[in-house]
Amino acid sequence: MIQYFxxxxxxxxxxxxxQFLLDVGRMTPAHTMSTLVVAGAVLDGIGWYExxxxxxxxxxxxxxxxxxxxxxxxxLAELERDGYIGVITGIFEVxxxxxxxxxxxxxxxxxxxxxxx
Amino acid sequence: MANKKKKTLTPVQQxxxxxxxxxxxxxxxxxxxxxxxxxGGTICLIGQGIQxxxxxxxxxxxxxxxxxxxxxxxLISIILTSLGVxxxxxxxxxxxxxxxxxxxxxSMCSAALxxxxxxxxxGVGGNMFKLxxxxxxxxxxxxxxxxxxxxxxxxxxx
Numbered sequence: 001m002i003q004y005f006x007x008x009x010x011x012x013x014x015x016x017x018x019q020f021l022l023d024v025g026r027m028t029p030a031h032t033m034s035t036l037v038v039a040g041a042v043l044d045g046i047g048w049y050e051x052x053x054x055x056x057x058x059x060x061x062x063x064x065x066x067x068x069x070x071x072x073x074x075x076l077a078e079l080e081r082d083g084y085i086g087v088i089t090g091i092f093e094v095x096x097x098x099x100x101x102x103x104x105x106x107x108x109x110x111x112x113x114x115x116x117x
Numbered sequence: 118m119a120n121k122k123k124k125t126l127t128p129v130q131q132x133x134x135x136x137x138x139x140x141x142x143x144x145x146x147x148x149x150x151x152x153x154x155x156x157g158g159t160i161c162l163i164g165q166g167i168q169x170x171x172x173x174x175x176x177x178x179x180x181x182x183x184x185x186x187x188x189x190x191x192l193i194s195i196i197l198t199s200l201g202v203x204x205x206x207x208x209x210x211x212x213x214x215x216x217x218x219x220x221x222x223x224s225m226c227s228a229a230l231x232x233x234x235x236x237x238x239x240g241v242g243g244n245m246f247k248l249x250x251x252x253x254x255x256x257x258x259x260x261x262x263x264x265x266x267x268x269x270x271x272x273x274x275x
Contacts, residue, residue: 003165004165004166007158007161007162007164007165008159008161008162009158011157011158011160011161011162011164011217012153012155012156012158012161012213013154014157014216015153015154015156015157015158015212015213015216015217016150016153016154016212017216018153018157018212018215018216019146019149019150019153019211019213020146020150021212022149022211023146023149023150029215029224030248030251030252032212032215032216033215033216033221033248034251034252034254034255034256036216037252037255037256037259038255038259040256041256041259041260041263042259042263044263045263045266045267053180053183057165057168058162058165058167058168058183058186059158059161061168061183061186061187062160062161062164062186062187062190062217062218062219063157063161063216063217063218064216064217064218064220064221064252066183066187067218067221067252067256068256068259068260071256071257071259071260072259072260072263072264074260075260075261075263075264076263076264076267079264079267079268086264087261087265087268088261090264091257091261091264094184097184097185097187097188098184098187098188098191098218098221099253101187101191101192101222102191102221102222102225102226103245105191105192105195105222106195106222106225106226106229106245107229107241107245109195109196109226109230110226110229110230110233110237110241111237112199113199113230114230114233115227115230115231115233
């Protein structure tokens with residue numbers, strides 16, 4: 001149960017950081033998202049994202065920061081396994097689920113639905 | 118950066134800029150943050166529920182359950198975007214709806230829907246990554262640089 005509590009609090013906290021970047025930092029949504037992704041990548045680069053995930057569960061895997069984390073994770077895993085070329089081949093290793101799902105479902109949606117609002 | 122820009126302006130233009138800035142509506146930072154907190158927290162809570170369901174019923178390993186969870190959240194987000202619900206929610210929630218992966222999917226899906234009338238190749242295919250593209254580009258470049266740093270430090274995959 002405590003896992004759910006931390007998922008809520010940490011996930012909400014990351015969103016508040018995003019809101020602050022938007023409102024106080026006066027960034028555009030694209031700048032905000034890019035900043036958060038790079039932040040996630042850097043955190044994984046120094047090895048902090050995995051303990052953060054263990055602690056916060058979905059609070060760490062659902063925000064967009066986990067996308068940056070997953071990119072670095074794939075790159076480092078293949079770097080370990082295949083050598084230097086792994087940095088390039090491994091980048092989409094882990095994130096392919098999210099990116100493919102978003103592309104495929106968005107395309108199907110565009111086939112089926114008309115824009116609303 | 119703002120100051121550098123100001124120097125090239127005439128005094129009248131500078132005067133106008135400060136005039137406009139004074140009258141800019143104040144952003145309700147506290148209210149927005151509270152909304153973002155609860156909206157984002159709720160999405161993560163749902164994610165945690167899906168993740169636990171994946172582990173219990175589909176026998177995913179604890180640390181592998183994140184991927185299918187993200188895919189399901191993306192599917193939900195795209196259905197809600199197609200029905201026009203997500204954008205209303207996003208107006209209320211601000212960053213609370215944009216920061217979770219559901220916001221990433223929303224940006225792709227709404228761009229795909231919006232440009233549908235321009236055709237499937239140029240419209241849907243070309244515009245899908247309009248906002249999401251910057252996320253992917255910066256994420257990938259950051260990951261590449263971090264990988265290179267790890268090579269130089271000799272600390273391969275950690």
